[in-house]
Amino acid sequence: MIAKVEPLTPARALRGPFDYLLKGALEGVGVGTMLVVPFGSRRLLGVVVEMAERSDLSPERLAEPLAALEADVPPELVRLGLWVAQEYVSTPARGLSLVLPPGTGTGAGRRTAARRSLAASITEAGCEALKGGVRLGERQQAALEALREQPRRVTTLARDTGCDHGGLRRLEKRGLVCLERALENSRRPVLRGVGATGAVTGLTEAQQGALDEVVRRLDAPAGEDRRLLLRGVTGSGKTEVYLRAAAAALHRGRSAIVLVPEIALTPQTASRFVERFGDSVAVLHSRLSARERYDEWTRLRSGGARVCVGPRSAVFAPLTELGLIVVDEEHDGSYKQERDPRYDARHVAEMRAQACGAVLLAGSATPRPESVLRYDRVELRERVDSRALPSVELVDMAGVSGPLHQRTRDALDEVRRRGEKAIVLLNRRGWSNYLSCSECGRVWDCPNCDVTLVLHRAAGRVSCHHCGHAEPVPRACPDCGSVSVSRRGMGTEQLGAELERLVDPLPVFRLDADTAPGGGIARVLERFDAAAAGVLVGTQMVAKGHDFPDVTLGVVVDADATLRFPDFRAEERTFTLVAQLSGRSGRGPRGGKVVVQALDPEARALRHAARHDSEGFVHGELERRAALGYPPHGNLIRVVCSSQEEGPETAAADAVRRLIDAPGVAVLGPAPLFRLVGRSRAQLVVKAADRCAGIAAVRSAVESVSSSAEHRGATYAVDVDPQ
Numbered sequence: 033m034i035a036k037v038e039p040l041t042p043a044r045a046l047r048g049p050f051d052y053l054l055k056g057a058l059e060g061v062g063v064g065t066m067l068v069v070p071f072g073s074r075r076l077l078g079v080v081v082e083m084a085e086r087s088d089l090s091p092e093r094l095a096e097p098l099a100a101l102e103a104d105v106p107p108e109l110v111r112l113g114l115w116v117a118q119e120y121v122s123t124p125a126r127g128l129s130l131v132l133p134p135g136t137g138t139g140a141g142r143r144t145a146a147r148r149s150l151a152a153s154i155t156e157a158g159c160e161a162l163k164g165g166v167r168l169g170e171r172q173q174a175a176l177e178a179l180r181e182q183p184r185r186v187t188t189l190a191r192d193t194g195c196d197h198g199g200l201r202r203l204e205k206r207g208l209v210c211l212e213r214a215l216e217n218s219r220r221p222v223l224r225g226v227g228a229t230g231a232v233t234g235l236t237e238a239q240q241g242a243l244d245e246v247v248r249r250l251d252a253p254a255g256e257d258r259r260l261l262l263r264g265v266t267g268s269g270k271t272e273v274y275l276r277a278a279a280a281a282l283h284r285g286r287s288a289i290v291l292v293p294e295i296a297l298t299p300q301t302a303s304r305f306v307e308r309f310g311d312s313v314a315v316l317h318s319r320l321s322a323r324e325r326y327d328e329w330t331r332l333r334s335g336g337a338r339v340c341v342g343p344r345s346a347v348f349a350p351l352t353e354l355g356l357i358v359v360d361e362e363h364d365g366s367y368k369q370e371r372d373p374r375y376d377a378r379h380v381a382e383m384r385a386q387a388c389g390a391v392l393l394a395g396s397a398t399p400r401p402e403s404v405l406r407y408d409r410v411e412l413r414e415r416v417d418s419r420a421l422p423s424v425e426l427v428d429m430a431g432v433s434g435p436l437h438q439r440t441r442d443a444l445d446e447v448r449r450r451g452e453k454a455i456v457l458l459n460r461r462g463w464s465n466y467l468s469c470s471e472c473g474r475v476w477d478c479p480n481c482d483v484t485l486v487l488h489r490a491a492g493r494v495s496c497h498h499c500g501h502a503e504p505v506p507r508a509c510p511d512c513g514s515v516s517v518s519r520r521g522m523g524t525e526q527l528g529a530e531l532e533r534l535v536d537p538l539p540v541f542r543l544d545a546d547t548a549p550g551g552g553i554a555r556v557l558e559r560f561d562a563a564a565a566g567v568l569v570g571t572q573m574v575a576k577g578h579d580f581p582d583v584t585l586g587v588v589v590d591a592d593a594t595l596r597f598p599d600f601r602a603e604e605r606t607f608t609l610v611a612q613l614s615g616r617s618g619r620g621p622r623g624g625k626v627v628v629q630a631l632d633p634e635a636r637a638l639r640h641a642a643r644h645d646s647e648g649f650v651h652g653e654l655e656r657r658a659a660l661g662y663p664p665h666g667n668l669i670r671v672v673c674s675s676q677e678e679g680p681e682t683a684a685a686d687a688v689r690r691l692i693d694a695p696g697v698a699v700l701g702p703a704p705l706f707r708l709v710g711r712s713r714a715q716l717v718v719k720a721a722d723r724c725a726g727i728a729a730v731r732s733a734v735e736s737v738s739s740s741a742e743h744r745g746a747t748y749a750v751d752v753d754p755q
């Protein structure tokens with residue numbers, strides 16, 4: 033037999049798959065087996081992507097694999113990985129790395145997780161050492177013996193055996209133990225239960241109707257459309273429908289994947305699945321250690337876990353007999369991966385579900401126009417218990433001095449007097465947006481990127497939100513010497529300080545990328561949840577699907593800021609943000625309201641959001657996009673060429689543009705983009721009525737230009753369905 037093997041190397045130039053001859057012991061190999069193969073003078077890890085009877089190469093030129101790894105990938109996922117590579121103009125190796133057990137792959141896009149404590153485990157050499165013949169200190173001996181039973185945290189080990197960190201480091205140097213950063217609590221990470229919810233006894237009529245539609249699709253004959261959009265207003269009990277749908281799949285001997293935006297931000301959904309399904313759930317959140325991640329992958333692969341809950345990468349969970357893929361909060365931008373392969377988990381979910389006859393259930397209060405147009409739909413029009421949606425008031429900020437409108441101040445004051453809770457959204461972090469010299473007008477820019485530096489007062493720095501460049505807060509203008517440097521635009525840090533004055537003595541909690549790296553998010557949300565009263569202020573993070581029943585006021589500051597971006601999704605983004613933030617208010621018996629501050633309160637997106645009118649908004653949006661040929665009425669592909677100096681990027685983009693030549697495919701640009709992380713960039717936007725034709729045209733043009741010597745100075749990023 034011949035195994036066709038795709039080598040897992042980041043090199044774009046290597047064109048696999050390559051043929052290897054299988055003999056003897058390796059004969060159990062099939063599609064999805066990982067092999068160590070000789071490649072020239074090197075050895076590479078590769079994945080079998082196809083089996084064949086014969087090869088085009090003569091037998092004496094065929095090499096044999098050196099070894100097969102124990103873990104393998106289901107063939108269905110091999111096909112999915114290769115499809116992602118094609119669809120998103122990436123390489124087979126990068127596509128495949130998405131479906132491999134964690135820790136293999138090309139090294140491209142290795143995850144770094146924020147982790148807390150060190151854990152030790154014993155190596156094979158360590159086990160050997162315990163058999164004797166190796167010099168070990170008494171404490172080291174004790175530590176190795178303890179580790180032979182199970183991996184342990186370094187701190188517990190020191191306490192129990194007296195072998196401290198230094199001792200373990202020495203053992204590590206000798207290859208006897210392995211130290212890695214691990215979550216503080218145990219192997220099966222327990223999710224905290226914010227606002228833990230009681231068991232739901234009966235479904236509402238609307239929930240039951242939605243569930244029936246899911247089940248009908250589960251049981252439908254082959255070839256039927258199994259895609260379903262669940263549009264349910266915020267607080268309408270969508271999660272309960274997902275839970276029952278997953279149970280229905282399990283009941284039929286099938287498995288389920290539940291995609292959620294970011295587990296750190298919305299731990300409630302994941303913890304409800306854990307409560308309901310116990311050990312048959314694997315939760316893949318971003319703070320698992322490499323080891324835990326691998327363990328969860330193995331549990332899924334072996335069938336030990338049949339439900340997988342996780343962010344976008346969970347769409348590649350190694351489950352067989354898949355019956356259901358849920359995409360919760362399907363409007364959320366985090367489903368798109370922003371590095372190569374730039375896949376959209378929602379699109380991948382649709383493909384995977386179709387390939388294995390599974391139901392695709394996408395849910396949201398504010399679904400995307402794409403889904404509304406293309407999927408069958410069921411609706412949950414009311415909140416559970418028929419609680420009213422909050423009233424939303426749009427207030428005009430024209431001529432208002434200061435960050436908050438009088439109506440907002442009054443509403444906050446009411447929260448203060450009654451000892452209630454409020455959530456305030458401002459989608460800009462930092463203290464002020466930018467610094468400018470009052471004398472000469474100089475603006476402080478990032479030296480690497482053409483963007484302004486943002487003041488972070490507590491940190492005493494101005495910093496770039498793109499590349500991380502930071503410098504001390506300037507005392508004077510280097511151009512004119514003036515000491516009058518003014519702070520323009522307001523960020524969450526400053527708004528937080530303002531709110532502290534306004535609602536004193538209620539506590540103010542800030543949630544944004546500055547306050548909340550790693551575990552910080554969970555802590556802030558926990559503290560807000562536990563507080564009797566208070567204000568949560570932050571960026572779009574505060575608008576995610578939190579279920580805090582006692583929030584009575586939502587505020588959006590500068591709601592139309594997002595409308596001022598030149599992007600065809602600007603309206604959708606604005607609508608979604610305001611509607612989702614509104615969804616956080618009034619979930620409890622006290623009811624709630626929302627105040628939305630805007631410079632243009634008449635904006636279409638805001639008017640629809642104020643009426644909780646997703647239907648009307650999407651209807652108008654679809655009309656507008658049809659007229660312009662934007663998704664879902666057409667496809668967009670973005671090509672960004674970049675280079676160290678100015679010039680090559682535009683020349684390369686021009687060359688790509690000239691090569692894209694297909695009927696129904698139009699190219700806009702090249703347009704210069706702002707410099708980013710020290711690189712000059714130029715962008716092409718490709719509009720294609722036919723998706724496959726557009727992708728194929730872009731791929732062949734980019735491959736040709738990137739392999740030409742003339743454009744060696746440029747690099748290329750292709751983004752299909754850019755966000």
Ligand code: ADP
Nearest residue numbers: 229232234235236266267268269270271272416
């Ligand atoms: P959504 O995801 O639609 O915003 P959730 O799933 O968060 O809504 O549900 C809102 C609240 O309603 C949760 O606290 C949930 O436990 C509760 N709930 C859901 N379904 C029911 C039901 N049938 N009966 C009573 N309470 C329910």
Ligand code: ZN
Nearest residue numbers: 469472509512
């Ligand atoms: Zn100046």
Ligand code: ZN
Nearest residue numbers: 478481496499
């Ligand atoms: Zn920068």
